[in-house]
Amino acid sequence: MSYSIIGSGAIGGALAKRFAAAGIKASIANSRGPDSLADIVSQSNGTVTAVPLDEALAADVVIIAVPFDAVQDAVATAGSWDGRIVVDATNAIKFPEFKPADLGGRASTDIVSETVPGARVVKAFNTIPAAILASEPKEAAASRVVFFSGNDPAARKEVGSLISSLGFAPIDLGTIAQSLHLQQFGSPLVGPSFLKQA
Incomplete structure (x- = not known):
């Protein structure tokens, strides 16, 4: 299973740290190219590698960690998704008010899903502030919780396993509609x- 992170901001950088700490290999890409990712890569002990965006978009599991409004541009050059998993780590935020964007009652992940036709989309890693x-x-006998949801049960199971491997406690919220x-x-x-608690 190959993993990639699209985006090198606060959330993308935080995820790269967790992949490195867990010893799980992943690639990372952004719109500025691999050279701009030298700091993140240098802190990963060889676990996280910088690649061109097209290469990262071809991974088995693609974690999208860019601003919500940038998702469409970030995935524009992707080939066929063919049932591959996309993890939506975005939040639909209206700036500068820092309030929920008006999506007409729709789930932001449903909108993300439209940009990756054929992918199995799971929402995860969006609820915790990046620094945390x-x-x-791990804190003593407890693990930090990562909530996740998605419409494909097998994809949810795969992402839940990844969350656990990264050291977190996965909690499945069910479908996108159930978790809205x-x-x-x-x-x-x-x-x-x-x-x-363990």
């Missing part, structure tokens, strides 16, 4: 950091 996401997920008022920006689970 980057930090050690829990996991979308402005919902109760976005912002707080939860711990699950």
Whole structure:
């Protein structure tokens, strides 16, 4: 299974740290090219490698960690998704107000799904602030929780396994519709950091 992170901002950088700490190989890409990722790569002990965007978009599991409004441009050059997994780590935020964007009652992940036709999309890694996401997920006998949801049960299982391998405690919220008022920006689970006892 190959993993990639699209985006090198706060969330993308935090995820790269967690992949490196867990010893799970991943590639990372952004719109500025591999040379701009030298700092992230140098801190990963060879676990995370910088690649061109097209190469990262071809991974088995592609984690999208760019601003919500930039998703369409970020995936524009992707080939056929053919059932590959896309992890939506974005939040639909209206700036500068820092409020939920008006999506007409739709889930932001449903909109992301339209940009990656044929992919199995799972929402994850969007509820925890980046600084906390980057930090050690274990505290004594507890693990930091990562909530996830998606319409494909097998894809949810695969992402849940990845979350666990990264050291977090995965909690499955079900389908995108079931998680709409829990996991979308402005919902109760976005912002707080939860711990699950072993």
